[in-house]
Amino acid sequence: MSLQLQVDASLKSFNSFGVEVRASLFAEAHNDFDVREALQYSVDQQLPLLVIGGGSNLLLTGDVHALVLRMASRGIRVLEDDGERVVVEAEAGEVWHAFVLWTLAQGMSGLENLSLIPGTVGAAPMQNIGAYGVEIKDVFAGLTALDRQTGELRDFTLAECTFGYRDSVFKQQPGRWLILRVRFALSRMARLHLEYGPVRQRLTEQGIEQPTASDVSRAISSIRSEKLPDPAVLGNAGSFFKNPLVSAVLADELKRMYPELIGYPQADGQVKLAAGWLIEAAGWKGYRELDAGVHRLQSLVLVNYGSATGMQLLALAQRIQADIEQRFAVQLEMEPNVY
Ligand code: FAD
Ligand code: NAP
Numbered sequence: 001m002s003l004q005l006q007v008d009a010s011l012k013s014f015n016s017f018g019v020e021v022r023a024s025l026f027a028e029a030h031n032d033f034d035v036r037e038a039l040q041y042s043v044d045q046q047l048p049l050l051v052i053g054g055g056s057n058l059l060l061t062g063d064v065h066a067l068v069l070r071m072a073s074r075g076i077r078v079l080e081d082d083g084e085r086v087v088v089e090a091e092a093g094e095v096w097h098a099f100v101l102w103t104l105a106q107g108m109s110g111l112e113n114l115s116l117i118p119g120t121v122g123a124a125p126m127q128n129i130g131a132y133g134v135e136i137k138d139v140f141a142g143l144t145a146l147d148r149q150t151g152e153l154r155d156f157t158l159a160e161c162t163f164g165y166r167d168s169v170f171k172q173q174p175g176r177w178l179i180l181r182v183r184f185a186l187s188r189m190a191r192l193h194l195e196y197g198p199v200r201q202r203l204t205e206q207g208i209e210q211p212t213a214s215d216v217s218r219a220i221s222s223i224r225s226e227k228l229p230d231p232a233v234l235g236n237a238g239s240f241f242k243n244p245l246v247s248a249v250l251a252d253e254l255k256r257m258y259p260e261l262i263g264y265p266q267a268d269g270q271v272k273l274a275a276g277w278l279i280e281a282a283g284w285k286g287y288r289e290l291d292a293g294v295h296r297l298q299s300l301v302l303v304n305y306g307s308a309t310g311m312q313l314l315a316l317a318q319r320i321q322a323d324i325e326q327r328f329a330v331q332l333e334m335e336p337n338v339y
Contacts, residue, residue: 001041002033003029003037004027004028005067007024007025008022009022009023009025009068014052014068016056016118016231016235016237017058017059017060017235017236017237017304017308018231019235020309023063023067023068024064025066026067026068026070029071029072029073035073035146035178035180038067038069039146041067045067047065048067049069049148050064052068052070052071053093053120053121053122053123054118054119055119056118056231057126057127057238057337058337059336060339061311062311064339071092072093073092073093073181074094075090075181079183084188085185085188086106086187087141087183087184087186088108088183089184090181090182091121091181094121094122095119096114096119096123099111100115100217103184103186104213104217109186109187109189110139110213111184111186112220113133113196114129114132114134115218115224116220116224117238118231121182122181123179125161125168125179125182126170126171128163128166130165133193133196134193137158137161140182140184140185142157142182143156143181143182144180145177145178145179148176148177165242165245190212192213197223198223199223202222202223203215203216229295229298234295234303236295236302236303236304237302237335238336239301240336241275241279241300241332243272243273244272244273244275244278244332244333246270246330247269248265248270250330251263254328254330262277273330275300276299276300278327278332279320282320282328284320284323289312290307290308291305291306291307291308291312292304292312292316310338317334
């Protein structure tokens with residue numbers, strides 16, 4: 001077997017919460033062959049297989065009785081380039097932000113608003129990563145996944161991924177699809193999205209009137225660095241809750257009671273409420289219980305001050321959910337994948 005298996009391996013450095021748990025077995029997949037070998041081994045040993053990338057969207061609540069397979073496959077290739085539209089394919093184990101920077105350095109735009117999101121290319125379709133008004137569905141050109149049930153490879157089109165707000169067919173069918181490589185349709189003529197949040201304002205402050213895609217990437221990276229805790233310093237998994245979609249009736253009712261409520265009307269008539277506003281209004285911002293807490297600047301982000309367990313973080317999240325439901329009649333859904 002070419003796969004290097006580690007027995008009873010610590011996962012502390014493989015989850016951005018920095019939770020200390022152990023995996024029965026751990027291995028890294030550098031290519032499709034390693035992936036198939038790991039899959040066969042897990043079937044033969046009747047051991048579950050948990051595939052991870054950068055571990056930045058995981059909450060591990062205890063030791064993982066599985067073969068944990070970290071995707072470490074590398075490779076980026078240009079499949080089509082007509083001087084305007086470029087299709088680029090990247091292997092699942094590529095680091096997302098490094099890939100974004102590579103595309104920008106090649107003069108390709110489309111991924112700039114998704115700068116500085118932690119994790120890997122292969123995990124990006126799982127929840128249709130999004131930030132500052134762009135989601136990967138907007139630049140998606142296809143992906144190749146292994147069907148873990150049949151062992152067959154399958155190419156997915158945009159429609160087949162059924163991307164939604166932090167959602168996809170891959171998230172809906174947990175454990176079925178192992179994403180091997182993803183394709184993006186990028187552009188050599190930058191069509192920038194600057195209208196979201198403080199992006200344009202930051203560029204103006206920097207004296208940039210005609211930004212390039214790289215300027216936008218740098219501006220967004222600097223905004224994110226100021227607002228979000230760095231997992232290398234303070235364990236976290238980014239936003240812990242999705243922004244809830246509620247009916248216009250409930251949103252109106254809440255707005256009457258809380259005029260400062262932040263809500264964004266959606267095309268389907270629902271209203272997307274800022275979960276961070278709800279959590280802050282309920283008094284949770286900066287709350288800490290042992291080493292599990294709510295970040296002092298970003299109430300959407302749960303943090304591990306050092307030795308919090310996954311169960312402690314989960315318990316805190318559940319208390320927040322119950323409190324928000326009681327106060328506002330709004331259900332908050334957790335965003336990270338809980339194991
Ligand atoms: P992991 O956490 O390793 O895995 C996530 C899930 O995907 C797991 O269920 C895992 O089993 C599965 N998985 C991983 N790789 C594969 C694969 N190749 N095939 C099949 N399944 C796979 N998210 C956003 O959408 N927008 C943001 O702006 C954003 N900002 C963040 C900021 C911070 C500081 C942090 C810590 C997180 C942020 N996130 C954000 C969440 C996270 O970075 C993304 O969801 C990212 O795509 C997760 O990638 P990962 O490689 O770390 O996945
Ligand atoms: P923000 O700019 O303070 O805005 C708060 C919330 O309001 C965001 O969650 C965003 O929803 C929504 N919003 C703001 N402007 C909007 C607009 N013009 N139209 C529709 N919705 C709007 O948010 P932030 O926390 O600093 O994050 C900035 C961006 O990075 C957001 O897109 C956020 O999703 C993303 N981010 C995601 C994570 C994660 O882990 N998932 C972590 C950090 C940042 P949306 O979230 O739907 O965009």
